[in-house]
Amino acid sequence: MPVTTHQANRPKLVVVGNGMAAGRVLEELFERRSGAFDVSVYGSEPRVNYNRIMLSPVLAGEKAYEDIIIHGESWYARHGVALHKGETVVSIDRNAKRVTTASGRNEHYDKLLIATGSAPIAIPVHGVDLPGVVTFRDLDDVDAMLGQAEKGGHAVVIGGGLLGLEAAAGLKSKGMAVTVVHLMPTLMERQLDPSAGYLLQKAIERRGIEVLTGTNTQAILGSSKVEAVKLDGGRDIRCDMVVMAVGIRPNARLAKEAGLVVERGVRVDDEMLTSDPDIYAVGECVEHRGQCYGLVAPLFEMAKVVAARLCGDSAARYQGSVVSTKLKVSGIDLFSAGDFTLGDDDDEIILRDPSRGVYKRIVLRDNRLKGAVLYGETEDGPWLFDLLKKETDIAAMRDTLIFGQAYQGGSPLDPTAAVAVLPDDAEICGCNGVCKAAIVSTITEQGLTSLDEVRAQTKASASCGQCTSKVEALIVGALGDTYKGATRKPMCRCTDLTHEEVRGFIVSRSLSSLPAVMQELGWKTSCGCPSCRPALNYYLLCAFPLAYRDDAQSRFVNERVHANIQKDGTFSVVPRMWGGLTTPNELRAIADVADRFSIPTVKVTGGQRIDLLGVKKEDLPAVWAELNRAGLVSGHAYAKGLRTVKTCVGKEWCRFGTQDSTGLGVKLERLLCGSWTPAKVKLAVSGCPRNCAEATVKDIGVICVDSGFDIHIAGAAGLHVRATDLLGHVETEEETLEYVAAILQLYREEAAYLDRLYKWVEKTGLERVRHIITEDHVARKALYERFLVSQRAVRKDPWAERAAGFNAQEFAPLAIVAPIAQLAAE
Amino acid sequence: MTHLSPNWFDIGPLEQIPQRGARVVKTPRRNIAVFRTAGDEVFALENRCPHKGGPLSEGIIHGRKVACPLHNWIIDLDSGSATGADHGCARSFPVKIEKGRVYLEMTVAVTP
Numbered sequence: 001m002p003v004t005t006h007q008a009n010r011p012k013l014v015v016v017g018n019g020m021a022a023g024r025v026l027e028e029l030f031e032r033r034s035g036a037f038d039v040s041v042y043g044s045e046p047r048v049n050y051n052r053i054m055l056s057p058v059l060a061g062e063k064a065y066e067d068i069i070i071h072g073e074s075w076y077a078r079h080g081v082a083l084h085k086g087e088t089v090v091s092i093d094r095n096a097k098r099v100t101t102a103s104g105r106n107e108h109y110d111k112l113l114i115a116t117g118s119a120p121i122a123i124p125v126h127g128v129d130l131p132g133v134v135t136f137r138d139l140d141d142v143d144a145m146l147g148q149a150e151k152g153g154h155a156v157v158i159g160g161g162l163l164g165l166e167a168a169a170g171l172k173s174k175g176m177a178v179t180v181v182h183l184m185p186t187l188m189e190r191q192l193d194p195s196a197g198y199l200l201q202k203a204i205e206r207r208g209i210e211v212l213t214g215t216n217t218q219a220i221l222g223s224s225k226v227e228a229v230k231l232d233g234g235r236d237i238r239c240d241m242v243v244m245a246v247g248i249r250p251n252a253r254l255a256k257e258a259g260l261v262v263e264r265g266v267r268v269d270d271e272m273l274t275s276d277p278d279i280y281a282v283g284e285c286v287e288h289r290g291q292c293y294g295l296v297a298p299l300f301e302m303a304k305v306v307a308a309r310l311c312g313d314s315a316a317r318y319q320g321s322v323v324s325t326k327l328k329v330s331g332i333d334l335f336s337a338g339d340f341t342l343g344d345d346d347d348e349i350i351l352r353d354p355s356r357g358v359y360k361r362i363v364l365r366d367n368r369l370k371g372a373v374l375y376g377e378t379e380d381g382p383w384l385f386d387l388l389k390k391e392t393d394i395a396a397m398r399d400t401l402i403f404g405q406a407y408q409g410g411s412p413l414d415p416t417a418a419v420a421v422l423p424d425d426a427e428i429c430g431c432n433g434v435c436k437a438a439i440v441s442t443i444t445e446q447g448l449t450s451l452d453e454v455r456a457q458t459k460a461s462a463s464c465g466q467c468t469s470k471v472e473a474l475i476v477g478a479l480g481d482t483y484k485g486a487t488r489k490p491m492c493r494c495t496d497l498t499h500e501e502v503r504g505f506i507v508s509r510s511l512s513s514l515p516a517v518m519q520e521l522g523w524k525t526s527c528g529c530p531s532c533r534p535a536l537n538y539y540l541l542c543a544f545p546l547a548y549r550d551d552a553q554s555r556f557v558n559e560r561v562h563a564n565i566q567k568d569g570t571f572s573v574v575p576r577m578w579g580g581l582t583t584p585n586e587l588r589a590i591a592d593v594a595d596r597f598s599i600p601t602v603k604v605t606g607g608q609r610i611d612l613l614g615v616k617k618e619d620l621p622a623v624w625a626e627l628n629r630a631g632l633v634s635g636h637a638y639a640k641g642l643r644t645v646k647t648c649v650g651k652e653w654c655r656f657g658t659q660d661s662t663g664l665g666v667k668l669e670r671l672l673c674g675s676w677t678p679a680k681v682k683l684a685v686s687g688c689p690r691n692c693a694e695a696t697v698k699d700i701g702v703i704c705v706d707s708g709f710d711i712h713i714a715g716a717a718g719l720h721v722r723a724t725d726l727l728g729h730v731e732t733e734e735e736t737l738e739y740v741a742a743i744l745q746l747y748r749e750e751a752a753y754l755d756r757l758y759k760w761v762e763k764t765g766l767e768r769v770r771h772i773i774t775e776d777h778v779a780r781k782a783l784y785e786r787f788l789v790s791q792r793a794v795r796k797d798p799w800a801e802r803a804a805g806f807n808a809q810e811f812a813p814l815a816i817v818a819p820i821a822q823l824a825a826e
Numbered sequence: 827m828t829h830l831s832p833n834w835f836d837i838g839p840l841e842q843i844p845q846r847g848a849r850v851v852k853t854p855r856r857n858i859a860v861f862r863t864a865g866d867e868v869f870a871l872e873n874r875c876p877h878k879g880g881p882l883s884e885g886i887i888h889g890r891k892v893a894c895p896l897h898n899w900i901i902d903l904d905s906g907s908a909t910g911a912d913h914g915c916a917r918s919f920p921v922k923i924e925k926g927r928v929y930l931e932m933t934v935a936v937t938p
Contacts, residue, residue: 193865290924290925348889527864530888534886552844553844553846553887554846554886557885557895565881565884565895567878567896568879569881569884809849813849813852814837814842814860814928816851816852817852817935818854
């Protein structure tokens with residue numbers, strides 16, 4: 001093919017940038033009309049156009065630079081393109097229609113195409129300029145990383161998005177120790193929901209890469225080169241290299257300096273024109289309808305329109321792109337497309353297969369696909385993406401959509417009937433590989449009558465519990481109506497598992513986060529409901545007291561804001577009065593607060609303390625600060641936790657008193673306060689059997705006698721009235737404290753959320769509790785130790801924390817629109 | 827500008843509302859709860875449950891619903907309607923996200 005030479009009569013097209021977008025525009029252009037333009041290309045990199053999205057495989061050593069070249073030198077020559085490698089355009093003179101490069105070269109254009117791409121964002125922390133901090137954007141970066149990887153050492157990747165994870169996996173495969181630090185709680189949070197993000201994190205961690213989510217980088221340390229990364233919370237990670245992969249920013253400076261309209265990127269219309277009718281822009285540097293793209297598919301769609309427009313096709317329009325993402329880390333199958341962020345139960349379909357690590361979620365609106373996330377099994381990604389882009393009406397296949405393309409056309413099965421007609425060798429429990437025949441024969445041969453027995457004997461449904469309903473169907477099939485499975489009460493409609501089963505799995509399988517529980521136990525909704533979320537939050541807190549991060553949005557408002565909501569939306573505030581004791585100073589402080597904040601009602605509670613009713617939410621932090629100053633702390637009157645320890649005056653004053661009941665009450669309250677429990681807990685200590693503190697209708701009651709202390713449990717005086725049962729007798733205060741804490745810990749670890757202590761004792765049996773607490777000394781001591789450990793995490797006054805500003809926005813309106821602002825706007 | 831033209835007020839950045847949470851916007855006419863779902867959708871409802879006036883902004887948000895903190899009515903965030911056996915509707919208001927900031931349409935928001 002002859003080389004096209006410069007001809008004066010052809011219009012001049014100058015292209016600024018030689019990345020994938022520019023290359024694609026030229027390809028499309030030459031395909032439409034070869035030789036229509038006299039083309040010059042300026043690229044800052046000293047190379048031809050290569051496939052940037054294949055940098056990860058180059059880093060991982062799966063590909064070489066030569067493998068990823070898109071257009072070699074000969075391609076430019078063949079199309080008569082004047083390619084200026086390593087030549088950066090530094091200014092555009094729109095009046096003279098000329099560009100100038102760094103080396104002083106000058107060139108006139110008729111049409112200009114800006115394709116300057118994007119640049120990595122460097123977070124503004126100290127030390128970001130140190131040698132050893134690299135980005136992951138071009139081949140030079142990859143060379144730098146490979147150079148360090150050869151020497152080994154530790155790399156910290158800042159950013160757990162697509163690029164960061166690909167860099168991490170590449171460096172790990174090259175033998176480096178790697179830590180990923182991600183600011184958000186979920187990896188790739190823009191492409192994944194928390195469930196898929198959880199699975200991804202597990203997969204990354206299985207490769208030996210440390211992943212720290214929800215973690216902020218404070219500084220990069222080192223004198224002459226990178227030596228460590230300092231994280232919020234004080235941890236330093238020693239390292240030899242830092243990869244900055246927190247995101248990209250459109251490279252729009254050149255356009256901006258030329259006076260073009262630039263917002264986040266160079267603004268283009270549907271014709272891909274900038275604010276100058278002779279200047280087009282394409283790729284990652286542009287902003288179209290408020291969107292900037294960092295993926296390759298939109299860039300190809302844009303390139304098509306630019307080429308068509310350059311050839312005079314006035315119908316070509318770019319109308320934005322729906323994007324899909326695939327992570328290019330071998331061995332991890334992950335796909336996400338469209339907007340999968342919907343939460344409405346009616347419009348999402350979820351399939352979880354915990355034993356295979358599969359999670360699929362499809363989001364629908366008006367019977368059309370709006371988004372999809374697939375993890376573990378992604379073959380149907382392109383098919384779903386096609387349905388999404390074409391806005392296909394999926395009403396007819398809605399029931400089987402989640403099973404994928406292969407299932408379309410088959411008749412949907414009723415799941416109950418499906419179990420009955422399954423062949424004998426059909427696998428019922430995927431976790432433990434138990435087939436139908438094994439379950440049925442074990443039931444009949446051993447005369448099993450309950451789910452628990454079947455679990456114990458066959459292991460079926462004993463791991464993730466997802467097959468519980470199938471197993472129950474088999475029991476019903478074998479026993480008919482004699483099976484009383486209906487007494488099993490699932491936690492809520494999000495699961496078939498009971499509270500006790502979920503708790504058991506959380507502990508036995510170390511499921512340490514909400515997404516972990518929901519994924520591994522096959523939750524039927526994506527983010528739970530108001531009944532399971534607070535329960536799970538509590539179970540996790542109880543199982544992992546030091547590591548679990550409380551989820552404020554899974555707490556009922558009272559616990560979230562440390563006060564009790566009232567019928568008019570105001571709150572009530574109850575400071576702690578240890579054992580019912582107070583001082584003139586405390587009383588004065590309470591009176592002052594009531595005056596200062598015009599608190600309408602001050603009332604003495606049934607638990608020997610003072611309730612300030614009708615406090616406005618925005619006043620809460622100031623009220624607490626003032627109470628704190630007098631030494632008053634939260635009474636947890638709002639908590640599923642220890643409320644009060646009611647006491648009588650005891651032997652200090654009372655002529656019948658046998659022990660210092662007030663003093664013991666104070667000690668108990670100091671030991672137990674702050675602890676989260678399944679339901680509220682109230683205690684009392686009476687100084688003699690006359691029982692003025694009413695200890696025999698409390699969750700735990702202590703009655704002092706001459707020879708020591710009687711410990712009672714499981715009383716109630718609310719919706720139900722129930723006198724306590726005597727658990728046992730101890731001789732010293734120290735024993736009393738240990739026994740009571742051990743009882744509370746056993747209750748914390750075993751009871752279903754919202755079950756009061758008496759409910760739990762009725763379910764588990766008084767004798768069992770008595771045996772563990774009073775006879776099994778090893779068990780009791782262990783419970784006591786675990787209680788003390790969990791208390792370490794809550795040994796702070798929540799009020800003081802909030803008064804000091806923790807999550808202060810909780811108490812302030814997002815915005816106040818005052819009449820003056822309204823007038824100004826009109 | 828006529829009084830009917832859209833009057834979008836910038837009420838702050840999206841990240842100021844917690845995911846599965848809500849914040850209140852005070853207007854001369856009423857308090858409006860602005861909700862953010864787990865999937866970063868936003869909705870705006872009058873901050874009063876149709877049942878007994880409970881502050882919906884304080885409820886637990888799940889999917890596209892919120893549970894009123896007073897008596898656990900479940901309100902649909904999109905329509906404002908009570909779900910299940912309960913009947914009633916909280917007024918809903920136009921709200922949108924643009925470039926990470928939340929905008930509330932104020933003409934409707936201050937209409938009686």
